[in-house]
Amino acid sequence: MPANPRSIFVLRNNDIGDLLIVTPLFEALRRRFPQAHIIAGVGDWNRDVLQDNPYVDEILPLNAPWHNAQVQPQGLAAASRYIATSREVSELARRKCEIGIDVLGSPQGSLLLMRAGIPWRLGVHGYAGGDTAAQQWVTYDDSEHVGRSALRFAELLGATELPENRPQIYLSAPPPPHDAILISPGGGFLEKRWSLAYFDALVGRLAPRRVIILGGARDVEAGALLARDRAHVEDRTAQLSLRQTFALIAGARGIICNPSMAMHAAAAFRKPCLVLLGEYFSDTPRHNRQWTYPETKVLGLDPQHPSIWTPEEAWPMVEQLFPRP
Numbered sequence: 001m002p003a004n005p006r007s008i009f010v011l012r013n014n015d016i017g018d019l020l021i022v023t024p025l026f027e028a029l030r031r032r033f034p035q036a037h038i039i040a041g042v043g044d045w046n047r048d049v050l051q052d053n054p055y056v057d058e059i060l061p062l063n064a065p066w067h068n069a070q071v072q073p074q075g076l077a078a079a080s081r082y083i084a085t086s087r088e089v090s091e092l093a094r095r096k097c098e099i100g101i102d103v104l105g106s107p108q109g110s111l112l113l114m115r116a117g118i119p120w121r122l123g124v125h126g127y128a129g130g131d132t133a134a135q136q137w138v139t140y141d142d143s144e145h146v147g148r149s150a151l152r153f154a155e156l157l158g159a160t161e162l163p164e165n166r167p168q169i170y171l172s173a174p175p176p177p178h179d180a181i182l183i184s185p186g187g188g189f190l191e192k193r194w195s196l197a198y199f200d201a202l203v204g205r206l207a208p209r210r211v212i213i214l215g216g217a218r219d220v221e222a223g224a225l226l227a228r229d230r231a232h233v234e235d236r237t238a239q240l241s242l243r244q245t246f247a248l249i250a251g252a253r254g255i256i257c258n259p260s261m262a263m264h265a266a267a268a269f270r271k272p273c274l275v276l277l278g279e280y281f282s283d284t285p286r287h288n289r290q291w292t293y294p295e296t297k298v299l300g301l302d303p304q305h306p307s308i309w310t311p312e313e314a315w316p317m318v319e320q321l322f323p324r325p
Contacts, residue, residue, distance in 0.1 A: 001120050001135070001157070002098045007037040009097040009118060011109050012046075013064040016242070019046045020264035021147045021291070022103050023168040026055035028154035031161045039095060045070050048242040052170040060095075062088050066108045067128070069188075079108045083115050092116040101153050105137070106130045122153050146290050166293060167268040171243070175250035180210040180234075181322050182252045183226065186219040187260025194258055194276035194308070196222055201311040202256070202318065207232045209322060212252075214245060214262065254321055259291065267293040272321045277301065279308060297321065 008029055012019050019042060029038055040050055041062035050056050064086075065071040065078040083089060093116040100116065102109030105124020110133035113121045123134035131137040138152045147165045154162065185199045203211055203226045211230075213223040215237035223237030240248065249255060249265045254272035257263055259281070266273035273293075277300025281287050284300035292298055297317055299309040 005033060005036050005098040005120075007039060007095060007097040008033065008099045009039045009041060009060075009092065009095070009101070009113075009116070011041045011062065011064075011100065011102045011112065012104070013041060013043050013062050013066070013109075014068050014104055015070070016046055016049060016261040017264045018068075018104070019049050020167040020169070020261065020268065022150035023049070023053070024147060024163045024165055025101075025103070025150045025154060026050075026053060027163040027168065028151055028159050028161075029157070030055040031163075032154055032157055032159040039092075039097065041092065043068060043070055048246075049169070051243065052172055053168065054170065060088070060092060062092065062112075064088075064108065064112065067104055067106060079111075083108065083111050089115055099157070102130065102134075103150055103153070104128065105140070107133075110134060122156060142286065143289050167264045169246050169250075169265065169268040171247055171250060173247075175247040177251045178210075178248075179325075180212045180252050181206060182212050182214050182249060182255040182257075182262070184214045184255060184257035184260060184262035185222045185226065186215040187258040187262070189280075191278050191280035192259055193278045195278075196225065198276070198308075198311050198314075199256075200226055202314065203230070203233060205311065205315060206318070206322075209324065210234075212236055212248065214240070214248070214255075256318070259287070263291070263296060267295060270295055273297070274299070274314070274317060274321055276309060276314065 037057045039058045039060050040056050041060045043063045050059050063071050065074045097118050099120045100113040100118035101122045106128040107130040110130035121134045122136045123131040125131040125137040126140035136156045151162050211233045213226050213235045217238045219237045223235040227233040227235035250269040255266045256274045263275050273296045275298045281300050284302040
């Protein structure tokens with residue numbers, strides 16, 4: 001392993017929440033190697049997550065077609081073409097990085113690091129694979145928080161001073177505070193989400209509290225439904241950039257959402273967050289161990305509650321987090 005690497009590359013070509021949860025790794029690497037040039041390889045959709053991050057020297061676009069919902073098609077053929085022919089991989093090779101970290105850990109990620117000529121590679125053992133092409137690896141543990149697992153890469157490289165395990169977002173200006181409760185009904189695939197009809201019932205009960213609906217282009221219909229004929233609700237779906245969304249979350253009372261990017265952004269600003277799980281998550285305690293934070297309250301399937309939570313059942317937690325003015 002290079003004792004004083006000139007450059008370190010971190011691959012995280014996954015979705016927005018996946019990048020947010022591992023952002024403390026960049027600070028840990030900077031503390032360990034203060035002179036190193038730290039490069040983050042992320043998809044274009046994630047560039048705004050790392051804007052103004054003082055621990056990242058360069059954001060390199062790597063729109064790799066695996067383990068994300070953004071690039072299609074995926075699969076072995078698409079991954080092989082990308083690794084062999086992409087100009088993005090050629091640009092990475094030109095950086096001549098001495099250490100490469102594939103945070104997710106996959107055969108595709110390991111092949112990309114090898115194709116880029118990175119001699120000292122770190123991956124993950126026991127998840128997606130690829131660790132046989134790595135000199136060091138983190139062992140996958142589904143009982144450990146994903147952010148804490150990412151910090152183990154820094155420990156493998158000799159780090160002993162670690163930052164708090166909490167997403168890091170750096171805004172260019174202090175966000176204006178407001179009294180709204182944010183509702184984010186989108187995220188992932190359908191089975192991960194709480195029912196839109198349940199969100200509708202919950203939003204109705206929140207009156208007269210101010211409510212703002214967040215989401216992207218795929219959530220426009222949901223936003224219109226939740227805001228219809230309701231004076232206390234404002235629909236902002238498909239109207240905000242990612243940075244504007246972060247600022248709105250930073251200034252809010254808190255957020256109610258599916259397991260999605262919004263949950264991690266709320267944690268970055270220490271905002272109360274109620275997460276409502278869909279049927280995909282059969283083990284809520286395990287979900288909590290891997291993904292949540294002290295301010296996060298999660299309602300989902302577990303042995304004591306073997307069915308999806310209804311709005312009526314969730315309401316006491318809503319009142320506890322967001323009491324009436």
